[in-house]
Amino acid sequence: MSDDDDFKALFFAECAELLTDLQDHLGTLSDGDGDAETVNAAFRAVHSVKGGAAAFGFNDLTGFAHEFETVMDRCRSGALSITPDLCLTLMRSGDVMELLVESARDGTKPTDPLIERVLSELSDWLEEGGSTARKAAAPAPDMEEPAIPTDDREVTITIAPLEDFFSSGQDIRRIVKAARDFGPTDVTCKGTVPPPDDGPLTACGLVWTLTITTNAPPSKLEEFVSFYELTADVTLDDEAPAPPDPVEELEPPALHEPEQEAAAPKAAEASSRAVQKSLRVELSRIDRLVNLVGEIVITQAALAQEIADIEARLDMEIPHSMEEMARQTRDLQESVMAIRAQPIKSVFSRMPRIVRDLADKLGKDVRLSLSGEGTEVDTTVIEELAEPLTHMLRNSMDHGIEPPDIRTAAGKPAEGTIELSAEHRGERVLIRLSDDGRGVDRERVLAKAIEKGLVSPDDQLQPEEIDQLIFHPGFSTAAVLSDVSGRGVGMDVVKKKIQSLGGRCTLQSTPGEGTVFLITLPLTLAVLDGMTIRVNDDRYILPLSTVVEALRVRDCKIETLPDGGQILARREGYIRLISVRNALDIPNTGTDQPEDMAIVIDTETEGHVALLVDELIGQRQVVLKSIEANFKQIDGVSGATILGDGRVALILDVSALAGLNRQRSAQRPVLTPVSQELEHVA
Amino acid sequence: MKDHSSAAAEGEAMTSQYISFLVGDRFYGVDIMRVREIKQWTPTTGLPNQPPYTRGVLNLRGTIVPVHDLRARFGGPVTEATDTHVIVIVRIGEQIVGVLVDAVSDILTVASGDILPVPSSMSDVDSKSLSGLVNTETGMVALLDLEGLFRTDISTAA
Incomplete structure (x- = not known):
């Protein structure tokens, strides 16, 4: 039986791929770029799913696929010409196939009313096509099946x-x-x-x-x-x-x-x-490879260090095999990481269905345009991205895009446009979701924020600051929680999720013209460019992407606030100073020059802060390791890595550190300096 | 090695093996099937804001493993670890955890009937962390209940 289960798992994995291909082909058709081969490819996808479904006895799926296939066959033979209306039906049929595959997988009875609707649409097309071609052509066997038993x-x-x-x-x-x-x-x-x-x-x-x-x-x-x-x-x-x-x-x-x-x-x-054949490999096997390569990188670094020591001692030069090996190891690591990379398409391709569903539910006309689907991102990032992206899309559909009549009245095309794109930006990937809707309703957002006590009515907020309020925990503008975007989760959840992936999420909104969400994410969750710092004898890693600059403390102006909190003067104002030693509660073991360096970090939640550390050691790429796997999550630490000497170094989570530091100080430091009460330290 | 659940049912005929080790002058034992390996003490990387008995983490062939000090866990002082101290790497559920002890002593073969219950009068920390007591020629060996000892760590995992 487990053999069968294996086959089933394989079938569902294949279905997912086939249906994605199908939607691609249908998308091409509906853009008017399709040719006979596109129709054929779409037909084959439906046919393959049907074949597998029949083998496993998924009758609902087989039955629907058959209808779908029949219509596709008509398109193939030219009996039906591809019109936008037909494309819409075909795309909806693709959605229904997904629904049916889901319910086949979960072993539930499909109940979505969409299925009936699309079925009747399909049979309408058959009838329409049947007026030109023969009506009897490609009938559904269930209908045709005669009740008279024939002889054996x-x-x-x-x-x-x-x-x-x-x-x-x-x-x-x-x-x-x-x-x-x-x-x-x-x-x-x-x-x-x-x-x-x-x-x-x-x-x-x-x-x-x-x-x-x-x-x-x-x-x-x-x-x-x-x-x-x-x-x-x-x-x-x-x-x-x-x-x-x-x-x-x-x-x-x-x-x-x-x-x-x-x-x-x-x-x-x-x-x-x-040509497009790919090999399906279990993620765990790749992970093992990634880990091994990570270890090789570390061993290689250790070896290089040891050889450098020997070279220095013996005053000789060992031929550059070592450099060669360093390069090869790096290449090896990159190649292995590339195995984990996947086009972001696998998550983007789920979005058109969501848009179609919602457009129906909300009575809005929306066109989704995708670009940069080929951008490759680590598998883990892709998996984690589906949820926040779906949520943002729902948000844009629900709150951004206006109903057609309002749009026309505002002089916009009745059909709203949402653009979703991805591109590489250095070591990160930039995802942009923009709509041409009404933009953030600042008055309502502000009123709501005041009502919820998030801001005081006296606060003078910049328009951009008001926009950012939608990321505030527990904030939801929909007066009535619809099942569209208000499932009790707000944009804060989206932001948290993105942050947990090491990403950032920002928003730009222009009233009446639309909203743009920008997400930047690391390309991989497995390696990280880090800045190594030292506190006492321990080394720590800061994500390089968050480091703004490093300053010598003795060259800076530091002020102490009445509550003991410290601030550092910079060109554009004062920023909080956080002692890593205090935040992590590390005793000072008598380092010569403690807290000699201040490293300015851009945090998501706290803005810029400066971290006090003993020494800045340098930049390096580190392999991310989980502490949670064998222990638990630790405040102020986002993970760990293994250094060249085999020791573990912790990767610091600066936003959380800032929070820890605040808990330690009796009172939250005030950010505006009160000059009379200041005393100079540095 | 026989299955444990049936061991209880069939009484003294069933035996289990335990690795015993020393902390101070006391012997402790852990089911040998739970022990992955025993390694010499190497300095750990400290973790912030943890109880004193959590000595930090170490690199076990690419995996980050936390190390707990058994002496400190039982309320004693933090062990001044040297090269002669050992870390017993054990499996607790899905997790791999290191336990710092003074030295490994012996392998015990114990009939299930010879495992004595822990008296309920014992202090709280002991009764939750021991699964039984065994008398041997060299003295009493307290069998560790690893889940009980380090469960707090698992339940607070986010």
């Missing part, structure tokens, strides 16, 4: 697996099992397996012949056979007394063609598909 007859099916047969999860045993549902089945197998030195064993040299004694209608058998057509040469010899079905004229089955001849075009098709 012998049907012969031969199956000659093609290259893809086994790799696509087909199993001859399962086919036989399924065939036995039609009636008693005899199986014979002919052919020889080529000797192993005859090149790689791709196609299997065996041909199975199934002889079924059945009274099933021919169409049922054809349907059965058609599931395997893509991965095997299948022939059906049915001596059915029924009149030949005209449908077959459209798509003649390869009746007893000699295998060599049939293999030629199929092989060509297979090789054209092989």
